Amino acid sequence: MKAFLEVSASKENLDQVIGFISECLEAVQCPFKQKMQLEVAAEEIFVNIASYAYDSATGRAEIEFSCEDDAVSITFADRGAAFDPLGKEDPDISLSAEERKIGGLGIFMVKKTMDNVTYRRENDRNILTIIKKIK
Amino acid sequence: MTIKKTKEGSSLIVTVEGRLDTTTSPELSKELDNSLDNINKLIFDFSKLEYISSSGLRVLLSAQKAMRSRGSMTVKNVPEMIMEIFEITGFTDILTIE
Numbered sequence: 020m021k022a023f024l025e026v027s028a029s030k031e032n033l034d035q036v037i038g039f040i041s042e043c044l045e046a047v048q049c050p051f052k053q054k055m056q057l058e059v060a061a062e063e064i065f066v067n068i069a070s071y072a073y074d075s076a077t078g079r080a081e082i083e084f085s086c087e088d089d090a091v092s093i094t095f096a097d098r099g100a101a102f103d104p105l106g107k108e109d110p111d112i113s114l115s116a117e118e119r120k121i122g123g124l125g126i127f128m129v130k131k132t133m134d135n136v137t138y139r140r141e142n143d144r145n146i147l148t149i150i151k152k153i154k
Numbered sequence: 155m156t157i158k159k160t161k162e163g164s165s166l167i168v169t170v171e172g173r174l175d176t177t178t179s180p181e182l183s184k185e186l187d188n189s190l191d192n193i194n195k196l197i198f199d200f201s202k203l204e205y206i207s208s209s210g211l212r213v214l215l216s217a218q219k220a221m222r223s224r225g226s227m228t229v230k231n232v233p234e235m236i237m238e239i240f241e242i243t244g245f246t247d248i249l250t251i252e
Contacts, residue, residue, distance in 0.1 A: 033176055052235050055205055059239070062207045066176050112244025116218045124243055125208035131242045 020047055021085045028080040028097055030069045036082060037062060040093065044153075047086040053153045056132040057091060060149050063125035064095050064104075072099025072145065089154040090134075095147045102145055103138045105130070157185050164225075165195040171202035174210030183213045186220070194225030201231035206239055218248060228252055 024039045026032040040061045044054045061082075068080050083094040109130070110123040130136055135150040155178040158169040166189060170182065190196065196217065214229070221227040230252040232240065240246045 030176060037175070052238075055235050058205065059207045062175055066209075113247070114244075116215060116248045117222070119215055119248065121212050121215065124211055128208060128239065128242060 021083070023084070024082045025079055026082075027077050028065075028069045028072055028099070029077050030066060033062060033065060033069070036065045036080075039082065040084065043084040043086070044091070047091065047153070049091065049153045053091075053151060057093070057149075057151055057153075060129045060133055060151075061093060061095075063129050064147055064149070067104055067125065068095060068097045068099065068145075071102060072097040074100075086153075090150055090152050092148060092150045096144050098144055101140050103140075104147065105136060105138050155181065157182060159185070159189060161189075161193075164193055165197065166190070166193045167197045167199060169199040169202065171204075173205040174203060174213070175205060175207045176209045179207075179209040179213050182210075183216065186213070186217055190220060190224065196221050196225075196227040198227075198229045199231050200229060200233065200236060203233060203236055206236055208243075211239075211243060211245060214245070214249065226250065 022043050024036065026035055037058055040058055044057060049057070065080065072078060078098055081096040085092045104126045107123060107126060109127050110120060129149065133149045133151050137148050139146050155170065155172040155174060160167040174182065218227050228250045232251055240249065240251070
């Protein structure tokens, strides 16, 4: 199964993005737990793009969903400034509440819950792909 | 997301139902900002929480920090899927989970 969505990279479109991912996952009968993890990953990545990819004018974000042999693959692409979210240092999760910083958790969760996460810069586009086995 | 607040003396029980995401987390944050005065025991009931992303975790971390000087914060009835997110992110060490 394959599906595609293009939206303006704005946080207001998060519900539309998650709705799209959710429908796709239901169509491929994704189990509940994996569905939540994939939705969380999609949210973290889309919100990241909406927050950092474009400076002032809002650009577009493209989301491509595919599922083959029980492996879900979701690719996010934008034409914003080159940015590899995977290059960021992981947050120190052993720190106490007082010492913990607010940021960095989103992408960390993506890395921990997905089977594979890759970033590439191609034709002035940031392309981030997540893959997860769902069964 | 639905937020239900029950106050018993200086204890506040906050029941969060549905999805705690980038869109809904600011609402919970605001609710907490307006309700922690004179509270020394904050309890979250997550039995009906279906989803949490990093934005929801941030609200919990802020609440935990806010309650440190006031008293205690407890999280109870955490569904298995949400617990797994707490484990991955080290929140099981930060939060008091019952």
